[in-house]
Amino acid sequence: MFRILEAQAPAKQNATATIETLCGRLQSATLLEDRRAAILGLRSFAKQWPASVASGGLRNLIRCLNKDLEDVDTTKNTLETLLMLFNPDKSSPEASDDIALWLADEFTQRQENITVLLDLLESYDFYSRLYSLQLISAISTARPERTQECVGTSPVGVSRLVAVLDDKREAVRSEGLLLLTSLTPSSSELQKVVAYESAFDRIFSIIDAEGSLTHGGVPVQDCLSLLANLLRLNISNQNLFRESGWMKKLATLLSNVLRTYHSSEAVAEWARPQQDKNVWGLLAVIRLFLTRGSIGTQANQRSFWQSGLLDHVLEISFHTSMDMNIRAEALATAADLIRGNAQLQEAFAQLEVPSPHAQQPAVEVNGHANHGPSQLRDNVISALLEVALVTSTLQAFDVRLACCDCIKAYMQGHTPIRLFFLSRAIEGHSSDEVEPDNILTILLHTNTSHNGDPYRLWIAAVLLFYLLHEDFDAKSTAMQVTEGDAESGEEVVTCIQALAGNLISAEQNLEDQRVSIAYLTVLCSWLYEDHDAVNDILSEGSIIQSIVQLVTQNNQSRMLTLGLCAFLLGTVYEFSTKDSPVPRETIHQILTTRLGRERYIDHITKLREHPVLRNYEVLPQDLSSSHFGGLPQVYFDGTFVEFVKDNFSRVLRAIDRAPGLEVPVVANGIQKGISRELVDSLKAQVDDRSQSIQKLESDVLTLERKLEQEQADHRKAKDSAAIELNRIRNVNEALQRHHEDDLQALRKESQTTQQELTRQHEAETRRLQNDMQKLKVDSEASLDHLRERDDAERKDLQTTIARLRAELDKSSREHVQDLQTAHEDYSTKSSELESRLQRAEDRCADAESRASRLQQDAENKEVARKTVQTELDDLLMVLGDLEDKRANDKKRLRALGESTSDGEENEDDADEEEASNGVEDA
DSSP: OHHHHHHHSOOOOOHHHHHHHHHHHHHHOOSHHHHHHHHHHHHHHHTTOHHHHHHHHHHHHHHHHHHTTTOHHHHHHHHHHHHHHHSOOTTOTTOOHHHHHHHHHHHHTSHHHHHHHHHGGGSOOHHHHHHHHHHHHHHHHHSHHHHHHHHHHSTTHHHHHHHGGGOSOHHHHHHHHHHHHHHSSSOHHHHHHHHTTTHHHHHHHHHHHTTHHHHOOHHHHHHHHHHHHHHTTOHHHHHHHHHTTTHHHHHHHHHHHHHHHHSSOOOOGGGHHHHHHHHHHHHHHHHHTTOTTOTTHHHHHHHHHHHTHHHHHHHHHTOTTSOHHHHHHHHHHHHHHHTTOHHHHHHHTTOEEEOGGGSOOOOOBTTBOOSOOOSOEEEHHHHHHHHHHTOOOGGGHHHHHHHHHHHHHHHTTOHHHHHHHHHHHHHHHHSSSOOTTOHHHHHHOGGGSOTTOHHHHHHHHHHHHHHHTTOHHHHHHHTTOEESOTTTTOOOEEHHHHHHHHHHHHHHTTOOHHHHHHHHHHHHHHHTTOHHHHHHHHTSHHHHHHHHHHHHTOOGGGHHHHHHHHHHHHHHHHTOOTTSSSOHHHHHHHIIIIIOHHHHHHHHHHHHHSHHHHTTTTSOOSGGGOSTTSOOSOOOOHHHHHHHHHHHHHHHTGGGSOTTOOOOEEETTEEEOOOHHHHHHHHHHHHHHHHHHHHHHHHHHHHHHHHHHHHHHHHHHHHHHHHHHHHHHHHHHHHHHHHHHHHHHHHHHHHHHHHHHHHHHHHHHHHHHHHHHHHHHHHHHHHHHHHHHHHHHHHHHHHHHHHHHHHHHHHHHHHHHHHHHHHHHHHHHHHHHHHHHHHHHHHHHHHHHHHHHHHHHHHHHHHHHHHHHHHHHHHHHHHHHHHHHHHHHHHHHHHHTOOOOHHHHHHHHHHHHHHHHHHHHO
């Protein structure tokens, strides 16, 4: 019985067949309930069989979104199915990353597919909004650029997305924040559209509603991320933000953070990490307005200063209860707020901040101290120096570096401030009072320089390097610093010599590389393109010998130091002169013999290729670079790295420059140094010019002798010419007398000729007048004759006209009579012709009917003839085929050895003739 039932049971369907059936039902269903049932069935397979469901039903699912937009349940089920296709189970046999790309392509290839998802945001239904946002996010994750284009192209797409931020339901609002954040990181046009949809207002409303920076959670962090996307490298949005007055809102948010720290209601420890993220995010947003080189940075700096934001940033920077990372970011923000702005740099030095040395240290818990700030305040520059140079804890390393950067920003591009800062450092160093934060004291007094903290000396060196770098006035001022009291019998040592001595001592004692690098940073920059500084270090001859000896040791663990020492030696040689305390030729001999050209090039090349220098821009330059609790892997300052990379090739080739060739240097418009080869060349040219002058002088003497001889010859010739001139003058006077006699005779002859011509002219004139008189008389007689003849002809014409008029009248009367007679004849003939025409028309009609019958008969005969002709053609073709076949058969018979009779061939020819004759007869 059971076997019979099993045999009658339908065959089991697999998943693929079931999915195909459901897809077919979804496509052909006309009722809403049928479509909903098919969608529910596909949803049950979407997690495990995403590829099958997508290939068969994706377009139908998208079509259902358009068709059943008003039905909330169907829309919800459709959106859930689509989301499952984007996020299948990892254990699914069809799970693949390509499915998401294919789904995203299907959605983004047609604008209306994205538009329908955006239209769902108009519905207030929770799931319709949430799922549509999640689906757009999934599409954006797979195809971000195309999704951004579709959303931006939609007329109301961006406005609907931004309007989601007003939704009071946290899940929908958070999903909208995440979607806008994912859509706006790279498209500047989309950023502008979002900003102009009152996005800033909505973002700050969410931040306030969530509890601001201190009590806000992840939504506040998402708001700051979206705000950063809208402002990053977008000058238009930054201008809109500034002109709308939101700069004060940023200052208010930081003020609220400080107020919370100062109040008794402190944030719980578990909430501190999120608060730190929020504060750090806001500081990062502020720094987006302060991009170096941007055209709007100056205006943004002024706006922040006017809003009082810098004061709040500095309060956070020196608030010991703050996390170290937050303080470092706040100091970096303060540096950006004043960098490159002379007016703000000058005003910055007048600010006061909580005094670092008056705040008692506290035990940190999760990076936070538990006590409030001190009420004592100090100048901001002094406080920055104290934190950077006096604080020695490893945890405060990032803060110390940030303080150093803030001081550099205070001096950047402002020469008077740099000179003032250096003067104050020199005065403090020269005074009897010990200043622990004086950079010169730290660098020159090795007994109290670092005490286990190499970064104290390193930061001081970086600051001094920044003061002296490419500033010849500052270098000249610093060269006045000396060590030792000559009156007490002590040896006076210059600042450069003291720094070089400390370098040699640090290397001999194998101190931390950072100490040696600190001294080398200052020396390399100071000596570069400064002949006076090079002569200063060469005045103590043992320094070069000692540095060469250090380089020759070839300690592989100190390759950075060895490379910089070689760089320093190359700098000294490059900018030394023949008049230096150690001549340039001697330095070249020391480098080539004791150090060797190959070793020199090898050390400098390895320095350039060292990962710390080569990959400086990508390596972390903060506390995170430390290994196993050791010191951070920070060895160089960014500006010094650029200095080494820019001048690497020149220093590398310096050893190949001949000692006789000095390098000219222009300092403050004055050129220092000159090529010895150029001097020798100029001397050779002077000698050549002297020889040329002597030769010219001898030539001048010869020419003078020739001139005297020529002058004597000239005098002789002059006398001879005077005699000849007198003779010629006498001859000329005689000729002039004869000429006057001839001229008088010619005048008389001319007068006679003129009188004769006048008489002839008068006679000719009288003859012409007589001729004219005769012609006048003849013409008047001819005129009278012509007038008489004209009158006679006129009378004849008048007579003729009168006669013609009479004849015309007579002919007119006769013509009228003829016309009447002709009219009567015409009427008679016309009636006869009409009767004849009628009879002709009748005969013509009969002829046409007979012609039509004949034409019909002719057409019928032509059709019959064509039919017969067609049949004959077909018969001829058949006959031709038979003849060809018969001929082929004969050929095959002959090939097989059979014989064929001629009679058959004759019969064939006869048959062909009869067929052709029949065709002709037809």
